[in-house]
Amino acid sequence: MTTKKFLLQEKDIPTAWYNIAADMENKPRPILNPATKEPVSEEELYPLFARELARQELNRTEAWIEIPCEVRDLYKVWRPTPLVRALGLEKALDTPAHIYFKNESVSPVGSHKLNSSLAQAYYCKKEGVTHVTTETGAGQWGAAMAYAAKAFGLELAVYMVKVSYHQKPYRRSIMQTFGAQVIASPSMSTKAGRKILTEQPNYQGSLGTAISEAVELAIQTPNCKYTLGSVLNHVMLHQTVIGLEAEKQMEMAGEYPEVVIGCFGGGSNFSGISFPFLRHRLKGGKALRIVAAEPESCPKLTRGQFQYDFGDEAGYTPLIPMFTLGHGFAPAHIHAGGLRYHGAGAIVSQLRKDGLVEAVDIPQLETFDAATLFARTEGIIPAPESSHAIAAALREAEQAKLEGKPRVILFNLSGHGLIDMAAYDQYFAGDLGNHRLSDEDIRKNLGELEQIL
């Protein structure tokens, strides 16, 4: 557990978020109104999102968006987060690679999700919104949104994917302690929930279904907006504080990453750590590889199709250009609940299509092997989601060792796993399995997609 930390001062917290869409040669395709197949306007997004968030969602011209003082002040509660050279891990691996991780687990709710929830709650409050809804998988986003809603005095209802509601009862309790309402999804409280429960009474939920329920409630509640923890462009935007800090910290370490890795669900932490580095490559600057680490049970970037698809299961959202497994896809019940989502956000999908982003899919057991080694050498028990990034980093370090060459690896430790210990218990007991998605299941789900692209 010999680690080396690179620490910034409060004044080094970024003052602006980085909007990669402004620098992309091939812009992300527009999101479409499903009825007209026409691009959605800012105004059409107002019923769902705060106006400023709708503006940010469609902004393809300004590379830098100023962070409001009120949000930056709250970032100071835990930011800047440490960058750590994982010397203990390197030693255990006996690798010539240098492994760094950005430690986003130090936030009060234990993950990076607060970077966006505070921004979303701030804009809602500023525009007079009183109620917000959202969905959550493992509960990292829900906990962060509950914290942010309390900070800005908003009432919050969270639809939590049912399998996680039972797997991770402590995250439900955390949300409730911060004053949020938590409902297991699918629920009887929405049309979308009732429909799927009628068709499949034992359905254990997915992020897609939970989003449908949260959207439905937001639209039907006065003075209420919907908030989302990933997938959307404005969420990626807010998360870039991670990579912007990491860039300065790598400079302090006197190295530049050859590969930057994030686990991948909808793209929030992955984009946050990687976009600020990628911007130099987009401008012809330093080359580096960007790797998204997916579960092999939910491999949209590695094995999905680039196509317009809904962001939710019921089809309430606009059509998003995404690498997708189909919005009706119900992922296996892996413990990395935050990665159980059928599609990738529009920006990452475009970058993937253009060959600027790589992806690997990783079996569940490999992620827990990696997590346990990391805990025992670096002293931090990682979230099952983040363990995908660790596993991918270990593969890179192993490759460096095989080649007998150094390699500078940076990954994002998006969150800690202290609330996920039941998963570790099952792992140690030998009760966890892998859940590779079959080609047949992929074909089946994609077959139902309308072909627009």
Added chain:
Amino acid sequence: MTTKKFLLQEKDIPTAWYNIAADMENKPRPILNPATKEPVSEEELYPLFARELARQELNRTEAWIEIPCEVRDLYKVWRPTPLVRALGLEKALDTPAHIYFKNESVSPVGSHKLNSSLAQAYYCKKEGVTHVTTETGAGQWGAAMAYAAKAFGLELAVYMVKVSYHQKPYRRSIMQTFGAQVIASPSMSTKAGRKILTEQPNYQGSLGTAISEAVELAIQTPNCKYTLGSVLNHVMLHQTVIGLEAEKQMEMAGEYPEVVIGCFGGGSNFSGISFPFLRHRLKGGKALRIVAAEPESCPKLTRGQFQYDFGDEAGYTPLIPMFTLGHGFAPAHIHAGGLRYHGAGAIVSQLRKDGLVEAVDIPQLETFDAATLFARTEGIIPAPESSHAIAAALREAEQAKLEGKPRVILFNLSGHGLIDMAAYDQYFAGDLGNHRLSDEDIRKNLGELEQIL
């Protein structure tokens, strides 16, 4: 959740621990060999503790003990910890008091306990020890010792109080993830455990019993030492890094505390935050009040007797001069498992006797009320133990409001409660009660004590 943080640099981590015994006019009474009633020598402690720890335990002359580089390097993983002005809490209370807290919850295991476990593991390793044993209540100490044992390559067996083993399964999992053996206490693996299980088959354990089991295993295992998370002088010593940092940080804030508060089990975090401030008062310097916050179910400092007593239930330890409820006392099953201990350490007990330390006992429900308010205003969910300090701070702030005068309050947030969410669930469901210890129960337990003082 508007907070103001006071941050130190790595170079500000103390280079020496503060040994208050050197500055006390009335030294703590010696610990005694129960057979001879003679003071225990350093050598007599060697079978139990690493030699340097035995030396520290009896040291009454040197006020400053240098922190070994190897320990200080590991402190750097999370230290210095923040001092926070709780502006959100002050606002909610509408109090003229200024409330500060030292945030020890940011350590990788979520509490202050790592300050001593790393030191103890270091000295054991340095002296060639290969195996260590310990006990734990709620699991904060056990998790910290598991981390430290892994950091220094020691094998660890932890006896965890049975009621906590079931109340806090995630802390057990954390210890196991770090590679420790965890046994619910009382167990059949020791004579002490078998005896109490024979007499009371459904006994749910106490720290006193768990200590007996850990001591017994240590003595019977080759090359093995026992480690303890509280009560002993050398543990208090290691914890003084908390107060030494806080002193510098209060200076940054431009204020000096009028009252310093810590929750109280055996005394580790309480001593850590308060002794460095108390040293000025001992030398005739600045006046301030020091308050220990106890559960009303386990009120040794408020309602116990100052007397020689065993540190454990079976009577394996030397006799310690302590405020005690009797070593056979089985505390109620409150969620603050770390405070369920019958006695106070020798130094705090002497300070209490000399009127240098105050104590308050607090009902369980008041601590959860305080914890919930703290979570919703400061964004950190506190451990049930730490919530006793918060509740005591709220009483002080309320008093300041009644008097219409400012008051500078400092308390130690010893740990977060993310692993204690089941307790919060019970609280919100109305399933928690108070467990005030009756005078009769106190008399009964104390009646069995041999009167030496």
